[in-house]
Amino acid sequence: MTRGLRFAAAALAAVAVAGGARAAGDWRLIVAFLLELPLVTLGLITAWRLTRRHSPPGAERSPVGRVALIVSLLLVAGQVAKKKATYPFLAYTMYGNAPSQPIGYYAYEATLRSGERQRFRPSKLLPALGSARIVRGLSRRLDAAGCANAPLDPSAPGYELIVETLRSLAALHAERHPNAPVERIDVIRVTRPEGPSGPEQRAERSRIHVTPKS
Amino acid sequence: MIYELANARRLAATRCIIFCIWFWELARDPFERLAALPPAFFEPLGPWRLLTPAALGAVWNEASLLGLRLLTLTTLMLALLGIGSGRAWAGGFVVLATTCTSFVRGFGHVNHAQVQLLLVTIVLCAAPAWDALAVHRDRPLGSRNYGFSFAMLALVFAFPYFETGVHRLAREGAQLFVSDAIAHFIVRDTSVLDDFEFTQGLWLGENTWTWPLLNLGFALVTCAELAAPWVHHRRLTCLLWLSVMLPFHLLSPVIMHVFFLDDALLALLLYGWPLSWKAATD
Numbered sequence: 001m002t003r004g005l006r007f008a009a010a011a012l013a014a015v016a017v018a019g020g021a022r023a024a025g026d027w028r029l030i031v032a033f034l035l036e037l038p039l040v041t042l043g044l045i046t047a048w049r050l051t052r053r054h055s056p057p058g059a060e061r062s063p064v065g066r067v068a069l070i071v072s073l074l075l076v077a078g079q080v081a082k083k084k085a086t087y088p089f090l091a092y093t094m095y096g097n098a099p100s101q102p103i104g105y106y107a108y109e110a111t112l113r114s115g116e117r118q119r120f121r122p123s124k125l126l127p128a129l130g131s132a133r134i135v136r137g138l139s140r141r142l143d144a145a146g147c148a149n150a151p152l153d154p155s156a157p158g159y160e161l162i163v164e165t166l167r168s169l170a171a172l173h174a175e176r177h178p179n180a181p182v183e184r185i186d187v188i189r190v191t192r193p194e195g196p197s198g199p200e201q202r203a204e205r206s207r208i209h210v211t212p213k214s
Numbered sequence: 215m216i217y218e219l220a221n222a223r224r225l226a227a228t229r230c231i232i233f234c235i236w237f238w239e240l241a242r243d244p245f246e247r248l249a250a251l252p253p254a255f256f257e258p259l260g261p262w263r264l265l266t267p268a269a270l271g272a273v274w275n276e277a278s279l280l281g282l283r284l285l286t287l288t289t290l291m292l293a294l295l296g297i298g299s300g301r302a303w304a305g306g307f308v309v310l311a312t313t314c315t316s317f318v319r320g321f322g323h324v325n326h327a328q329v330q331l332l333l334v335t336i337v338l339c340a341a342p343a344w345d346a347l348a349v350h351r352d353r354p355l356g357s358r359n360y361g362f363s364f365a366m367l368a369l370v371f372a373f374p375y376f377e378t379g380v381h382r383l384a385r386e387g388a389q390l391f392v393s394d395a396i397a398h399f400i401v402r403d404t405s406v407l408d409d410f411e412f413t414q415g416l417w418l419g420e421n422t423w424t425w426p427l428l429n430l431g432f433a434l435v436t437c438a439e440l441a442a443p444w445v446h447h448r449r450l451t452c453l454l455w456l457s458v459m460l461p462f463h464l465l466s467p468v469i470m471h472v473f474f475l476d477d478a479l480l481a482l483l484l485y486g487w488p489l490s491w492k493a494a495t496d
Binding site (some may be wrong): 071097165 | 397
């Protein structure tokens, strides 16, 4: 084992302690963690060794070999830590947790100045807002304001921020569609209580007037 | 290994393509317009966590963010063309690209789009990728192993796939592939994510007879993810891997509203293109 890999093992042991402490209290997380750490480490070691075997002697000590090893170790650490603070060395957990709740989300319906109603899609305003970013950001705040189960209460925490954000999004929409500005955005809670094949249930949560400032 | 015919020009061409993907990503996205959103909505990530509220307030305007984007694009062009020290410009670009990509993630979900591209770019900075196709070429010092550099790019690109597969199995085991989990994910993402307007995901959810096929595809993709760090050692495994992962990447926007175009392009660049190589001289 190279010196780098020994260092990696020590670093991973340290991360393991931190990860174990984080997962304490949820036995499934602990079991997953105990399986995941050795498997990921073993994967890195075997992938690295196989590549080394097919490469000229000393290639792993080249700058590109060293940097790739460091990046790989940081990836392992990020996988174990499961914190977004480690960006860009994030945990890869996509579609890895069995669904525990029925499908539920917020839809936004815009009423244009012309009176026409259409689905308001914040992700399509800018590429930077897409890929689940703004919709999940809004959803988190609406959940925190208790909107999942009840109409949005103006005295709820974060209400002003939600309204201000929707107004800013409406202003971005007006820039792109100057002839069809949005007057009002309705926040609708959509659920599928019977699972993915069941019907949708829709409940209006709030009507927010968002007329762009002139 | 599929990179036995790698050479300076091919690695340099890979550098150019990677920076062209970045150019497309950054040039089409005027993220400085996000300054129109309330700062309180922003949750700092990456380098942005280092800023004090006052410093964040000072740069929270369209001009500063446009400056950041233009600086990033300029650095990118210098690294792409290899003007001066291409490697140094690439290092600077990695820092700036991390800053830009973490900024947009501060407005909600910290997703993985562009992240594998960023990881591959970090490794590219240390590779002898400026030995050709550059205005100012690096002077090769001794023997350069271009094949090994490709293998390192592939390892770093593939490792996140492997981690995804391991997490899935460690967390839920095989149970995940015999449940309605993937149908749930497909309907959920088709409903929640509004980047696309395809409705095929909802149709798959409503027609339960398709679920065994979805589970089979889910298991197949997970197997490919688990094999990812090793596939570049044989042409056949590489072909098999591409035959699973490319359709997956191309279908995912249609049935799940999730599209990682960068990853599909990187898979073609690091696995598909080398399969077509014939012996050539520098």
